[in-house]
Amino acid sequence: MYKTFYGFREKPFSKTPDPRFLYMSVGHREALARLQYVLEEREIAILTGEIGCGKTTISRALMDAMGDVYHFCFIFNPRLAAIEFLRVIAANLGVEKPSTAKDFLLGEITQALYDLHENGRCLVVVVDEAQLIPDREIFDEIRLLTNFQLDDQNLLSIIIMGQPELRRIVSAPLFEPFRQRVAMTYHLLPLTLEETQEYLDFRMTVAGGCAGLFAPDAVQRIYELTGGVPRKINTLATNALLTGFAKDLAWIDASVIEDIKNEIII
Template sequence: MYREFYGLKEKPFSKTPDPRYLFLSRGHREALARLQYAVEERELALLTGDIGCGKTTISRALMDAMGEECRFCFIVNPRLTPLEFLRAVARSIGVESPAVAKDELLKQLGEAVLVLRAEGRCPVIVIDEAQLIPDRELFDEIRLLTNFQLDDQNLMSVVLMGQPELRQILADPVHEPLRQRIAMHYHLQPLTLEETLEYIDFRLEVAGGVPGLFSPDAVRRIYDLSGGVPRKINILATNALLVGFGRDASWIDASLVEELREEASLY
């Protein structure tokens, strides 16, 4: 469809968190650098941002950046009991048959962590949508994971990612012990207007196209309607390409984007 019409090899504004399409705005670059440092130091890190700002894509880029020296465990749905959570972590770091009894499970976790250390690798537990964690007990288990350590070094890194309300949740005094262990905090902001222009051109080029397919006025309308949130930009840009294809439009101008105003209110 529109890919061939606009000379694209791939869909430039796909929703999947492909690290190739990670546009390193100033904020994204700093977030990734801070996470890399936290993982290198085996620390607990907190990354927050509005829905669609690119947190998950950054976590995939982090995995690529760290390479074989880390073993990543992604918890994408943290609505788990503490035991379910620990078993998921154990399985992801090499425990073939996680125990049901908690004391045995913790022993298995400790052994698996030491095996990874002997291999020169660090387990990294990434908990996405952490604002959905159901209760204090699971937050306590996350905190206790940081107890896997030697005298001179932690043996595991944990990354908590979530929407802004996660910070409000963690501000509760009951979570003070966990907050004190968070070594890196970062809040990811939406893109600026200039970054939105660069973002759109960047993704077009990665997809095999050429920059400048969207006029400056079209980009401004996309920015106004999306608030600079990458996921919303992707939806608007994709729909604009579809409209443009249907009109045989060789480039996307502001009038085409304006037609999406009503749809944008649903995002």
């Protein structure tokens, strides 16, 4: 379809979190650098941002950038009881049948962490959509996980990602003990207008096409309609390419964006 017409090897605006397509805006570069530091120091970090700003993609890029020294455990649905949360981590560490008794379960995690350390590796727990964590107890368990340590270093790092309301949740007084364990917080902002242009060109180039397919007035309209949120940009740009292909257009201008803006949900 439009891939061949516009010279792409693959879809340039897929919604999957492929780190090859991670456009490194100023904010994304800083977020990635800060998370790398947190892993090296084996601390806790909180990364927030609007839906679709690229938090999950950054976590995948982090995994690729840090190499085999780190063992990643991704928890994509944190709507768990505290014991279930710990059992997910234990299973990721290779515990075949994690205990349902908390004292035994913690012993299994401890042994698995020491085994991982003996093999020169460090666990990284990444909790996505953390604003959905149902109660304080899981935050307490996250805090207590940092008690797994040697004399000079922790045995794991923790990255907690969520929507902006996560910052409000953890700012409550009852989360003070948890906040004291957090080494870094960062809020990822949407793209600027200039970054939106660069984002579109970057992804089209990675997909095997050429930059400059979207006219400046089209970029302006895309930015206005999406607020610079990458996931929304992807949706609008994909539909623009489909419309351009159907109309045999070599150039996507603002008229194309106007034609489709009411036909899609972004």
